[in-house]
Amino acid sequence: MTEEVSSGVRLEWGAASQTLRGETVCGDAWLVQPFAGGTLAAAIDGLGHGEEAAYAAGTARALLQEHPHEPLAALFRRCHAALQTTRGAVISLACFRAAGLEWVGVGNVEGLLLRAGPGLEPASESIMLHSGLVGMNLPTLHLSLSALAPGDTLILTTDGIRNDFPRRLVLSDRPQQAAERICARYAKGTDDALVLVVRYLGPS
Ligand SMILES: [Mn+2]
Incomplete structure (x- = not known):
């Protein structure tokens, strides 16, 4: 999908997931949510499966879909509070x-x-990961800010994906294909x- 609305950035993104054999629902979830001033991307792995x-x-x-404009630390606190009564999840956010x-x-997303x-x-560049489990143990977060140039491409993967996929090939594919x-x-x-x-296409 490509988004060119009033979020200040133009992005193209795609996602693919695989549910563990024998389960009917996937415990991994993703989101790309534009808002006035930016776009929030998230990959979430609920503990275990099923x-x-x-x-x-x-x-x-x-929650992330409802509050995409909030600072990332606030979003993690919000999710942490709501997930206390669940198994918890590991989450990576990119705004x-x-x-x-x-x-x-x-x-470990x-x-x-x-x-x-x-x-x-x-x-x-790699995302800064903090050990913890949202809903159980929320660490103090150190946020990173990376400059963006057109074509730069973010890849978020849960631990169901081997991390030896060929990096540079991703840049020549459309995000959905990749x-x-x-x-x-x-x-x-x-x-x-x-x-x-998620590929950054440029400012809007
Ligand atoms: Mn997993």
Whole structure:
């Protein structure tokens, strides 16, 4: 999907997920939610798998969708409060604004920002992950702000995805194609799996 509304940034994104065999619902969830001034992207892995994992992930997703404009630390506090009565979830959040990408994670949802421009160093950046479990143990968060140039591409993957997928190939694919290809070839098969790919196209 491509979004060009009043959020201040133009993005194209795609997602793919795989539900663990034997389960009817996926415990991993994602969101891309534009608001006035930016767009929030999220990848969420409810602890374990099955219905209770999906419930925890869905609870977090609904809150993020409702309050995408809030600071990331406030969103984590909001999710932490709401998930106390659930199994909990690991969550990575990325907010795209004209000023750049603000991103942080609690738990192990990996985030990678690939630089599209040639010769840029570093060619990629990784999300700052804090150990914890939203709903159970919320650490103090240190937010990172990364500058963005057109074509730069964020990839969020839950731990159901092997992390040896070929990085640079992602840049030559449309986000939806990239997400589907990574999910099809690099899902571990032992857990739910989710890939969210978001490309920054430029300011709007
Ligand atoms: Mn998982």
